[in-house]
Amino acid sequence: MTLSLISPLSWYFYFCCFLPLIVGIAAGWRRGDLPPITLYAITAAYLIGTLLPSYGHPLSPLMSAAIANLPAQHPHIDHALTEREFLQLMLTWIAAYSFATAARKRRRHTIDRQSSTLRGDPRSAIGWLTSWRPWRISPPWPCGSTRH
Amino acid sequence: MLRGGNSYSVDLPGTLSPSDTPTWMLCFEPLAAAFTLHTASWIWFWINFAALALILWLLVGEAGFRGRAAIVVGAVGLMYSPLASNLWFGQSEIFLCLLLVLMLMALRRHRDDLAGLALAAAALLRAYPIGLVANLFMVHRSKAPAWTAGGVILGGLLTIWLDGWRVITTYIELIGLSRGAGVIGLNSTMRVAPGLMKHPANLDLAALVKWLYDRTAGHSVPVAVSIAAVLAEIRRWPRAFTRLPESIPTIPTGADSDSGP
Numbered sequence: 182m183t184l185s186l187i188s189p190l191s192w193y194f195y196f197c198c199f200l201p202l203i204v205g206i207a208a209g210w211r212r213g214d215l216p217p218i219t220l221y222a223i224t225a226a227y228l229i230g231t232l233l234p235s236y237g238h239p240l241s242p243l244m245s246a247a248i249a250n251l252p253a254q255h256p257h258i259d260h261a262l263t264e265r266e267f268l269q270l271m272l273t274w275i276a277a278y279s280f281a282t283a284a285r286k287r288r289r290h291t292i293d294r295q296s297s298t299l300r301g302d303p304r305s306a307i308g309w310l311t312s313w314r315p316w317r318i319s320p321p322w323p324c325g326s327t328r329h
Numbered sequence: 330m331l332r333g334g335n336s337y338s339v340d341l342p343g344t345l346s347p348s349d350t351p352t353w354m355l356c357f358e359p360l361a362a363a364f365t366l367h368t369a370s371w372i373w374f375w376i377n378f379a380a381l382a383l384i385l386w387l388l389v390g391e392a393g394f395r396g397r398a399a400i401v402v403g404a405v406g407l408m409y410s411p412l413a414s415n416l417w418f419g420q421s422e423i424f425l426c427l428l429l430v431l432m433l434m435a436l437r438r439h440r441d442d443l444a445g446l447a448l449a450a451a452a453l454l455r456a457y458p459i460g461l462v463a464n465l466f467m468v469h470r471s472k473a474p475a476w477t478a479g480g481v482i483l484g485g486l487l488t489i490w491l492d493g494w495r496v497i498t499t500y501i502e503l504i505g506l507s508r509g510a511g512v513i514g515l516n517s518t519m520r521v522a523p524g525l526m527k528h529p530a531n532l533d534l535a536a537l538v539k540w541l542y543d544r545t546a547g548h549s550v551p552v553a554v555s556i557a558a559v560l561a562e563i564r565r566w567p568r569a570f571t572r573l574p575e576s577i578p579t580i581p582t583g584a585d586s587d588s589g590p
Contacts, residue, residue: 184429187460191532196411197422201388201430203409207402208392230410237417238410270532 182277185270193235193266199273203227206280214287219279226272233265337499351500352453352488353421373419380427381412387430391437425455432461436470445476452477453484 184198185191206223209215234241248259336347336354347354360369385406389399415422428451435443444465452459459481465473489497 183461183464184425184458185532188457192414192420193532194411194415194418194420194422195532197409197415198426198429199411200384200406200409200426201433204388204392204402204406207405208394211394211398227405227409231408234410235414237414239413241413266532 182274194237196230196269196273202273202277202280206276209280214283216279216283219276219283222272222276222279226269226276229265229269229272233262235266335496335499337496337503348503350453350456351492351496352484353455355488355492356454370419374416377416377419377421377423380423381407384423384427384430387434391434421455425451425458428454429458429461436468436473441470441472442476444470445473445478446480448473449477449480449484452481453488 182199182202185195188195203223206215206219210220231238231240234244244262248262251258360372363369364372385403388406389403392402394402412423414420428447432444432447432451435441435447448458448461448465451461459477462474462477465471465477
């Protein structure tokens with residue numbers, strides 16, 4: 182995604198560099214840890230590129246013929262269709278952003294869970310350090326059970 | 330260029346001046362010298378297609394797809410619409426993608442040297458991927474940029490040796506580096522028609538933001554600004570990725586459960 186920011190010119194075929202992102206999202210979907218918005222956004226972007234193809238695609242002549250046969254009183258459809266590449270880019274960006282932020286949350290959640298597990302385990306050094314309260318004197322037996 | 334010519338000085342009617350790097354032009358030299366235009370274009374097509382097949386093979390294998398799933402994902406990748414445009418126009422982004430895939434794979438295997446060299450090759454061929462150096466810093470791979478710098482210097486020297494210094498100076502003048510404008514300045518870094526940068530089909534987001542900000546999309550964002558923008562994120566990202574959250578819930582233990590009614 183960075184390449185689409187740092188290149189002075191970015192034509193439609195520059196989207197080739199999104200290929201690793203698409204395969205990565207497919208792998209995430211297979212693992213079952215893909216946010217729905219990522220799946221919807223990348224699917225929509227892919228479908229836009231396939232169903233409304235640009236130059237060079239095998240279906241492009243059909244698209245060009247359809248646009249050429251539009252009634253003259255509907256030029257707005259032509260103008261809307263020409264923005265399909267920009268829409269595809271935006272959807273791909275949304276997919277990449279949600280994919281990356283979900284991975285970050287998942288990683289933080291894993292760290293969080295590991296830390297809390299370590300803190301809760303009195304046998305671990307971290308658990309002993311974090312559960313030690315020198316100002317609290319507790320009996321060696323579980324306090325809750327003696328009060329019932 | 331191998332015969333002493335200077336491709337940047339050639340003014341062909343109806344075509345824009347080349348703005349590709351001297352290394353890229355040098356790589357095309359054998360195709361241009363040894364074959365007719367028709368044959369060379371087909372050879373380039375199959376080189377691109379081979380690179381695409383290699384990309385898909387590497388990506389599918391790296392993502393862990395096997396058997397039927399690998400075929401499906403490979404087919405989905407192969408039918409990705411921009412690839413057809415790239416092949417149709419004879420562009421080079423598939424080749425750039427291959428270098429990036431190699432870089433990503435090397436980073437996953439903690440081979441900073443190979444990652445840096447892959448990025449150096451991409452930078453020598455297309456120039457602007459040098460901005461990805463900031464990403465290497467961002468993911469704490471500080472050795473990789475050193476390998477990138479070494480690769481760029483080595484490849485640059487090789488290009489100078491094969492192309493000649495005159496071609497390099499022409500290119501430096503072309504991109505505005507000699508005027509201090511290309512890398513750190515605010516002038517256009519490429520001798521393309523300014524209209525191309527604000528062309529509706531130009532999907533460069535930086536140009537769009539620049540146009541929204543100051544209506545000067547005809548001037549590209551300098552590479553140094555792009556790198557600085559990514560580097561600015563470094564101050565926030567490591568903390569977000571590596572530091573523990575402030576409030577970590579703890580599992581109650583027997584020692585902590587002494588607060589009865």
